Amino acid sequence: MVVRRVSSLAIAVTCGVVSVMMASAAQATLPIQHWQTEKGAKVYFVENHDLPLLDINVDFVAGSSRDDPAKSGAASLVLHMLDLGAAGLSDDEISRSIADVGAELGGHFDRDRAGVSLRTLSAERERKQSLGILAKVLQQPDFPQPVLEREKARIIAALKEAETQPASIGDKAFYAALYGNHPYALQPSGEVATVSLLTRDDLTTFYRANYTAGSAVIALMGDISRAEAEAIARQVSDSLPPSITAKVLPDVPALTAEVDKYIPHPASQSHILMGEPGVRRGDPDYFPLLVGNYVLGGGGFDSRLTNEVREKRGLAYSAYSYFMPMSQEGPFQIGLQTKKEQTDEAIKIVRSVLKDFIAKGPTAAELKQAKNNLMGGFPLRIDSNKKILEYLTVIGFYGLPLTYLDDFVGNVEKVSLVNIKQAFARHVHPDRMVLVVVGGGKQADKVEQPVK
Numbered sequence: 424m425v426v427r428r429v430s431s432l433a434i435a436v437t438c439g440v441v442s443v444m445m446a447s448a449a450q451a452t453l454p455i456q457h458w459q460t461e462k463g464a465k466v467y468f469v470e471n472h473d474l475p476l477l478d479i480n481v482d483f484v485a486g487s488s489r490d491d492p493a494k495s496g497a498a499s500l501v502l503h504m505l506d507l508g509a510a511g512l513s514d515d516e517i518s519r520s521i522a523d524v525g526a527e528l529g530g531h532f533d534r535d536r537a538g539v540s541l542r543t544l545s546a547e548r549e550r551k552q553s554l555g556i557l558a559k560v561l562q563q564p565d566f567p568q569p570v571l572e573r574e575k576a577r578i579i580a581a582l583k584e585a586e587t588q589p590a591s592i593g594d595k596a597f598y599a600a601l602y603g604n605h606p607y608a609l610q611p612s613g614e615v616a617t618v619s620l621l622t623r624d625d626l627t628t629f630y631r632a633n634y635t636a637g638s639a640v641i642a643l644m645g646d647i648s649r650a651e652a653e654a655i656a657r658q659v660s661d662s663l664p665p666s667i668t669a670k671v672l673p674d675v676p677a678l679t680a681e682v683d684k685y686i687p688h689p690a691s692q693s694h695i696l697m698g699e700p701g702v703r704r705g706d707p708d709y710f711p712l713l714v715g716n717y718v719l720g721g722g723g724f725d726s727r728l729t730n731e732v733r734e735k736r737g738l739a740y741s742a743y744s745y746f747m748p749m750s751q752e753g754p755f756q757i758g759l760q761t762k763k764e765q766t767d768e769a770i771k772i773v774r775s776v777l778k779d780f781i782a783k784g785p786t787a788a789e790l791k792q793a794k795n796n797l798m799g800g801f802p803l804r805i806d807s808n809k810k811i812l813e814y815l816t817v818i819g820f821y822g823l824p825l826t827y828l829d830d831f832v833g834n835v836e837k838v839s840l841v842n843i844k845q846a847f848a849r850h851v852h853p854d855r856m857v858l859v860v861v862g863g864g865k866q867a868d869k870v871e872q873p874v875k
Contacts, residue, residue: 453811455818455825456649462636464660467815468652469644471808477545477645478808480531480816481561481659482538484669485633487613488606488750496578496613497621497629501564502530502537503574504626508565517556526553528560534607535750536820537633538640540812545646554658561634562662566626575618582615592686593694593861600682600857601700601754605675630664637666642815644808675700675752682857685864693766693862694758697773701755701850704748704821708846710834712746715843717793718785719777720744720757725792731776732759738769746850750821755851763863770858778853784844797835804831 456468490498506528507514521528526543539561543553585591595610602608612618641656678699688694702712713721720728720743728742739759747753757777761769785793805811805828818827 464636464639465819466641466656467819472646475545475646478812479541480642482536482640483634484638485537486535487609487611488534495609496618499612501626501629504566505564506560507570508567510559510563520556524549524552558659566623589688589690589694589861593696597696597859635666636660636663640819644812678855684859686861688861692760696758696859698754698756699856700752701746702748711838711842711846714793714838718789719780738765766864798832
């Protein structure tokens with residue numbers, strides 16, 4: 424991932440943005456402007472002159488699901504290497520040029536997306552210099568060999584360390600059991616064996632195939648005009664590699680049977696993950712699932728899982744559940760940690776809570792509480808430029824309606840008890856879920872070899 428750089432000026436200005444947006448977000452809709460560049464990049468723009476700032480995200484269909492399994496880790500390494508050498512500039516020169524104008528260059532990465540972000544002052548000198556660097560980073564990455572070898576060694580060391588950590592072991596096993604041979608099963612950072620073999624040519628090939636203008640989603644927010652936004656969109660996208668036919672992700676196969684995977688580990692606590700492929704972005708069941716999950720395990724101390732697992736029985740400090748919508752069905756996941764000797768009891772309670780929720784749904788009082796919290800907390804979802812920018816990116820990347828944020832509260836408000844029961848019945852199946860336990864549990868000594 425691109426190294427994040429934050430100047431003291433940027434930090435001070437960021438604090439100012441939060442307070443300003445807190446005052447306006449609750450009452451203002453967002454006038455999102457949308458267009459497409461001549462090269463095919465999709466642009467989403469919100470003009471805001473409250474502060475002299477400009478925020479940009481440029482995202483590509485270049486997440487880890489685009490990796491070749493034999494070269495897993497290439498997608499992540501490409502993004503990470505973008506600002507470590509571009510257009511003949513070294514990583515130090517890029518860093519100094521960004522710091523010189525008080526800008527911040529960052530990145531974000533997941534199984535669907537890879538993106539570069541820039542925050543800069545909107546004044547001409549600062550904006551011009553920082554945008555020039557952004558364009559070089561996006562369009563002319565050098566992937567210098569000495570830096571590549573250095574970063575590969577660092578990543579491999581991190582991967583080896585992760586192989587000893589129960590949380591990482593559990594997450595890897597969970598995605599493998601959930602997605603099988605689907606690309607979502609690939610680990611975002613790759614494997615030790617695959618990263619070791621990655622070459623500069625591999626990175627260049629991945630970059631040219633996936634960092635194209637046709638797959639770019641550009642989100643801009645801040646102190647610029649529409650004409651300036653159009654010019655910036657052209658500057659950062661017109662010289663990207665030509666678009667090619669993108670690989671289409673296969674459908675996620677539904678689980679056909681329960682999968683229990685117990686992995687012994689010397690940690691004092693068991694890490695428990697349970698779930699199945701859940702829902703895609705844009706699915707009409709999303710809001711019923713969102714509201715219902717607040718009652719099940721998304722509402723902290725308001726949720727049934729926390730109440731039954733922590734408050735009534737003291738089995739865990741916390742228990743949670745969530746849906747992660749993605750291009751294909753992202754995971755529905757329940758998680759908690761508990762003492763090894765309490766593992767089986769905790770799993771039994773979680774299964775019982777889930778089955779009861781699927782069968783009966785929330786009560787009217789729980790539904791009202793969930794709606795009040797989600798609707799009342801909505802302004803906090805868009806209380807800064809960066810949060811709004813991320814929503815712009817998600818709206819663009821996943822093709823959500825431009826009115827998504829305007830409609831959010833109304834979509835929550837109209838969810839009914841019947842909607843929730845029907846949506847959960849369609850997407851959550853307690854009789855065929857993945858259970859991954861790292862630590863203890865009744866089958867811990869029978870299935871896997873202990874972690875060394």
